[in-house]
Amino acid sequence: MILEAKDLNYYYQDGEQRRYILKDTSISFEKGKFYTILGQSGSGKTTLLSLLSALDSPHSGEILFNEEDIKKIGYEKYRRNNVGIIFQSYNLVPTFTAVENVLVPMSITENEIPEDTKTVAYNLLDYIGIVKNKADRLVNRLSGGEQQRVAIARALATNVELILADEPTGNLDEEMEQEIIDIFKRLAHEHGKCVIVVTHSNEIALQSDQAFRLRKGVLSAYE
Amino acid sequence: MNFIKRGFLGITRKKGKSLILLAVIFILGNLISGAISIQQATGNVESTIKERLGTAATIDIDYDEWEAKPDTDVEEINVDLIKEIGNLSYVKYYDYSMSTWMGSESVERYQDEEMDGDYFVDGPSMDFRLKGINYAPVIDFEEGKAELTDGRVFTDDEIEKGTSVTIISHKLANENNLHVGDTFTLANEVYTYDEETGEEDFVTSRDVVLEIIGLFEPQEAKKETDENADSGMMILTDDMEYHNTVYVPNEIVIDESQFNWEEYMKADEEFAEMMEGEEESFEYYEPIYYLNNPEDIEAFTEEVKPLLPELYTVISASDQYENIAGPIESMSKLAKYVLIVAVIATVLITGLVVLLFLRDRKRELGIYLSLGEKRSRVVGQILIEVMVVAVVGITLSLFSGNLLAQQVSDTMMKADDNKDEYYEEYYYEGISTDLTADDVMDSYEVTLNSSYILGFYGVGLVTILISTIIPLIYIVRLNPKKILM
Ligand SMILES: Nc1ncnc2c1ncn2[C@@H]1O[C@H](COP(=O)(O)OP(=O)(O)O)[C@@H](O)[C@H]1O
Ligand SMILES: [Mg+2]
Numbered sequence: 001m002i003l004e005a006k007d008l009n010y011y012y013q014d015g016e017q018r019r020y021i022l023k024d025t026s027i028s029f030e031k032g033k034f035y036t037i038l039g040q041s042g043s044g045k046t047t048l049l050s051l052l053s054a055l056d057s058p059h060s061g062e063i064l065f066n067e068e069d070i071k072k073i074g075y076e077k078y079r080r081n082n083v084g085i086i087f088q089s090y091n092l093v094p095t096f097t098a099v100e101n102v103l104v105p106m107s108i109t110e111n112e113i114p115e116d117t118k119t120v121a122y123n124l125l126d127y128i129g130i131v132k133n134k135a136d137r138l139v140n141r142l143s144g145g146e147q148q149r150v151a152i153a154r155a156l157a158t159n160v161e162l163i164l165a166d167e168p169t170g171n172l173d174e175e176m177e178q179e180i181i182d183i184f185k186r187l188a189h190e191h192g193k194c195v196i197v198v199t200h201s202n203e204i205a206l207q208s209d210q211a212f213r214l215r216k217g218v219l220s221a222y223e
Numbered sequence: 224m225n226f227i228k229r230g231f232l233g234i235t236r237k238k239g240k241s242l243i244l245l246a247v248i249f250i251l252g253n254l255i256s257g258a259i260s261i262q263q264a265t266g267n268v269e270s271t272i273k274e275r276l277g278t279a280a281t282i283d284i285d286y287d288e289w290e291a292k293p294d295t296d297v298e299e300i301n302v303d304l305i306k307e308i309g310n311l312s313y314v315k316y317y318d319y320s321m322s323t324w325m326g327s328e329s330v331e332r333y334q335d336e337e338m339d340g341d342y343f344v345d346g347p348s349m350d351f352r353l354k355g356i357n358y359a360p361v362i363d364f365e366e367g368k369a370e371l372t373d374g375r376v377f378t379d380d381e382i383e384k385g386t387s388v389t390i391i392s393h394k395l396a397n398e399n400n401l402h403v404g405d406t407f408t409l410a411n412e413v414y415t416y417d418e419e420t421g422e423e424d425f426v427t428s429r430d431v432v433l434e435i436i437g438l439f440e441p442q443e444a445k446k447e448t449d450e451n452a453d454s455g456m457m458i459l460t461d462d463m464e465y466h467n468t469v470y471v472p473n474e475i476v477i478d479e480s481q482f483n484w485e486e487y488m489k490a491d492e493e494f495a496e497m498m499e500g501e502e503e504s505f506e507y508y509e510p511i512y513y514l515n516n517p518e519d520i521e522a523f524t525e526e527v528k529p530l531l532p533e534l535y536t537v538i539s540a541s542d543q544y545e546n547i548a549g550p551i552e553s554m555s556k557l558a559k560y561v562l563i564v565a566v567i568a569t570v571l572i573t574g575l576v577v578l579l580f581l582r583d584r585k586r587e588l589g590i591y592l593s594l595g596e597k598r599s600r601v602v603g604q605i606l607i608e609v610m611v612v613a614v615v616g617i618t619l620s621l622f623s624g625n626l627l628a629q630q631v632s633d634t635m636m637k638a639d640d641n642k643d644e645y646y647e648e649y650y651y652e653g654i655s656t657d658l659t660a661d662d663v664m665d666s667y668e669v670t671l672n673s674s675y676i677l678g679f680y681g682v683g684l685v686t687i688l689i690s691t692i693i694p695l696i697y698i699v700r701l702n703p704k705k706i707l708m
Contacts, residue, residue: 046708055593055704080595091707093587095236096224103224105594154594166708 001067002162002194003052004028008061010047021047022058023217031161034188035196036205038222039214045198048214049166052196053085054078065162081111084155086165090147092139098125098150099135102157109158124153128183145176152183163187165197169204181207226600229591230607240580241612247576248616248687249623254565255686256617256624256679258558261632263678264669265555270517271666272548272658273541277366278315278514279654280523280539282308282531289534298532305510308527313519316365318358319508321476323483324349325409325431333395333466351409352464355473355508357382361390366513367442369465374403374437377472385474389433392466393440407433407469411479413486426490431479433471441465477506509652517541540654547660551667554635566686573690577609581694588698589706602695609691610684617683621676629669636664 008025011018021044050056054075102121169177187193205211211222309317326348359377413426488495524537
């Protein structure tokens with residue numbers, strides 16, 4: 001078990017009342033698998049992902065990474081060394097080139113990475129489908145699909161085993177969507193990563209090794 | 224791509240914003256550096272002028288206050304108090320002096336060639352000033368007002384006993400063919416004065432025979448004769464006065480004054496009756512203190528004031544600074560206000576500009592945080608971006624602000640030149656100065672010296688640092704989830 005969430009509770013205070021987004025939610029993930037969490041808009045998918053990526057903390061419950069509470073690891077350190085996050089809106093630094101964006105986390109992480117970071121970054125981009133001359137472009141001169149590839153390369157740059165993605169294809173057309181999903185599959189099956197993708201798309205859910213449905217704050221298996 | 228490299232990329236990839244920040248810092252930097260330049264220049268004037276004014280101080284009645292309270296009984300300053308003040312730690316050395324005037328049958332007063340006979344007044348000849356001394360090495364010599372060119376100074380023993388010895392000026396000795404070891408005979412003459420007729424009658428006289436133990440030469444300080452004819456004349460008489468001054472122990476002056484007084488009483492019975500029963504002291508001293516440092520004067524005054532009898536005050540050489548340094552002082556004040564306003568404006572404006580720029584880059588900063596970057600390093604990156612631009616802006620304004628200050632102060636001084644100010648002052652020997660507002664203006668100079676450079680970099684960089692506090696608080700409070708998800 002690489003990642004395990006136990007009895008997560010997350011709510012918004014609505015006057016006197018608590019509106020629960022996640023109620024006693026438990027879920028666990030293994031390495032080498034491609035997971036999807038399916039839910040309608042507003043069902044709490046982003047909330048769950050923000051907890052799993054330590055960008056926010058639950059009101060109660062715990063999240064274990066390799067059996068260790070991420071609170072104990074330290075949220076910042078966990079983000080720095082253990083998880084790669086991919087956002088719906090790419091979130092790249094617009095004044096940097098693609099390769100510079102990939103280099104950023106490499107200077108932040110404490111993980112061991114090859115010394116020649118630039119070559120690693122170019123190779124990563126190439127593997128994800130960004131050729132050298134595009135890698136040297138400022139990212140806002142790349143298409144949406146290309147930008148999301150750069151974001152995936154950035155998530156992989158620190159050599160993490162856990163990839164979390166929040167509706168990564170939400171802004172892309174179908175063709176592009178499929179290419180991205182194929183990358184995720186490859187990462188899970190060929191490179192042994194644990195890939196967790198949050199989505200509202202049935203098609204994506206059907207392609208995953210295991211899918212969950214999030215509804216009214218409760219998680220259940222999706223067949 | 225660590226935070227330092229990101230900081231530099233932040234400057235070069237956003238040239239427009241960097242230039243705006245540079246322009247803001249440069250413009251405000253000019254105000255700060257100009258104000259500091261003027262402050263430094265006026266500060267230098269103050270210290271050089273105060274240095275030239277010296278560390279001398281005395282105590283005397285505050286005549287303005289006496290005018291306000293004319294009925295006050297004025298006590299005399301006694302020797303014990305003079306000594307008590309003299310023993311304060313600020314005092315380097317001190318003296319107190321009693322003077323009298325006498326003529327001589329055998330010795331002619333020294334007369335400058337340029338002077339006509341019109342100096343002489345009718346009546347008894349009082350050619351020589353006997354200046355009493357208590358400080359045996361003679362404070363005027365120690366302070367460089369004059370130099371001992373032959374013989375020796377007094378001994379403590381001579382001072383205490385009032386031995387009949389004297390130190391006279393070299394020129395006076397030459398004029399009369401006197402040498403060290405010779406005697407100099409003065410006449411203590413007593414006259415009565417008839418108030419109705421204005422006639423003076425000779426009563427009696429006694430010889431005061433002094434052995435010359437040393438010769439002195441007044442220091443040639445008054446070399447530059449003022450263009451102003453009046454003051455030139457003044458200086459000349461001052462100078463001549465000094466050549467006709469003879470230093471003696473205080474005791475001699477007291478003795479002779481007493482003799483003169485007693486003989487006068489014998490001659491004028493009416494006056495004697497009037498004075499009957501009045502305790503008359505012949506000791507009336509003018510104290511003079513030299514302090515270790517010009518800066519000590521305020522502390523010295525603070526300590527002395529409580530010791531003084533009513534109406535008395537401390538008069539110091541540096542008091543005159545306020546009178547002659549008016550234009551400089553007002554410039555210094557103006558520069559101080561400009562500096563304060565400029566620093567506050569810089570903190571606010573730069574802070575606001577940086578904050579606006581950061582809000583634009585909220586997403587970028589959120590990305591770093593989401594990747595697990597430490598907040599301190601994100602802060603560090605922004606500090607690098609701001610400070611590198613600030614150093615460039617401050618360096619540019621270092622020179623231009625200094626130039627600006629030169630122009631501004633030139634203009635202000637010219638404007639001030641037209642105002643001819645005149646100060647009415649009491650004259651205190653050893654304290655009063657002939658320095659004028661022109662001397663003050665002349666010593667004013669805006670320069671590009673190291674203390675200005677350090678001072679300006681210090682003030683400038685600290686100001687910019689302070690201006691980044693609010694923007695940096697903004698960074699520390701950023702929530703990457705809210706920004707990115
Ligand atoms: N700051 C907030 N205050 C109150 N409710 C919020 C806030 N942010 C999100 N929500 C609510 O929480 C629920 C879950 O949001 P989210 O996790 O973003 O859903 P999803 O990603 O599945 O669309 C939504 O119903 C949303 O309205
Ligand atoms: Mg969402």
